[in-house]
Amino acid sequence: MLWRTLALMVVASCLSLWVVWAQSEKRVTIELKDAPIVDAFDQLFRAAGENFILQPGVPKEQRLTMRLVDVPFEKALNFLCDLAGLKWERKENIYIISAKPQPFIFFQQPPFRPSPAPHPPLIGPSPVPKELERFITPLMGWVKQFVLPTITVFMRCPKCGESIQRACPQCKRPIQPHWQFCPFDGTRVAPIPEKCPKCGEPLKGWKIEGEVKILGATLTPVEGDVAIFFTPREEMTLQVLDEQGNLLSERKLAAEQRYSLRLSELLGRKPEVGVPYRFRLLNKEGREVATVSMIVRR
Incomplete structure (x- = not known):
């Protein structure tokens, strides 16, 4: 009974204080x-x-x-x-x-995803400036050791058998068929001859021994075959022809796709040793953009 009386008194006091505060x-x-x-x-x-x-x-x-x-x-x-x-x-x-203080707003950056590196652009040959000759001259010995054993390029006349090799008219060093300037002294080289200088017979193509790169494609003789590694930048057609120009095989190549092919795979049979085969690249319009011949070695 006493506790009830005390509780009622506390509640009444709180109500009276609240009324006084509300009125004040x-x-x-x-x-x-x-x-x-x-x-x-x-x-x-x-x-x-x-x-x-x-x-x-x-x-x-x-x-x-x-x-x-x-x-x-x-x-x-x-x-x-x-x-x-x-x-x-x-x-x-x-x-x-x-x-009021301005709230700090944190902008979350999207996750970084590096894009694949683009293929480097193809840059054509250019002449060597005169002022660089003094710098290039000491390096000729090193360049000679690096370049000459890599590839031997010659052209043989189908009629008289004359062997014609592209060489710099000044330093007489042999050069590759697609070079327009000598890498040793910068001399401009005459274009590829179209006819044999001895008998006048039209010349068909270059015979290559050793690894050669053409438009980014690498052709390498391996144990009685030719390995072809190529990643074309656009849609292309790879053709294989015999020495007379007859089409032996044709393969469509998709852009930006890496190819690892063999000559035997393209022909559907083992290639003949000692026989030159001509590789020709056509763009999507069917225009020839590169051609090269290789002889299969044992």
Whole structure:
């Protein structure tokens, strides 16, 4: 019984304190229509009889429209600050109005996925400037050792058997059929002859012993066969012809696809040793872009 009496007394005391606090809280009535924010705060604080300070950084160009009737002062202040994007605090009975701190926004970067490296562009030969001759001359010995054992190129006349080898007219070093300049001294080389200088018979193609690269394709003699490694940059056709120009095989090549072929695979049989085979590349329009002949060795 005693505990019930005490509980009722505590509840009654709390209700009476709340009624006193509610009656003592200041209530305001304001009405604003497209009013500057400074006038809005001035009208609110005059109605409540309180002091306030607007801190630097408060956007004074904002305009507000609102109507509050018999609302607790601090609730009206909260509404006003929320509309204007501001905050308030009370120090020594003075309300200080300031701008809210801007939140830090973190922009997440998308995951980095490196793109595949593009094929390097094909660059044609160019002449060696005169001022580079002094730099190139000491390297001729090294270039000679690197280039000459790699490939031997000659052309044989089908009528008289004359052997014709492309060579630099100045240094007399042999050069490959697709070179326009000598890599040793920069001398421009005459184009590939079309006829035999001895009998005038039309010349068909070059006979190559050793590895040769043509338009990015690598042709290498291996144990009675020819290995072909090629990644064409566009759609092409690879043809194999005999010495008389008769078509023996044809293979369509897709762009950007790596091929590893054998001459025996293209012919469907083992190639004949000592017989020259002509490899010809055609673009997608059917135009010949490169041709080279190789002799199959044991």
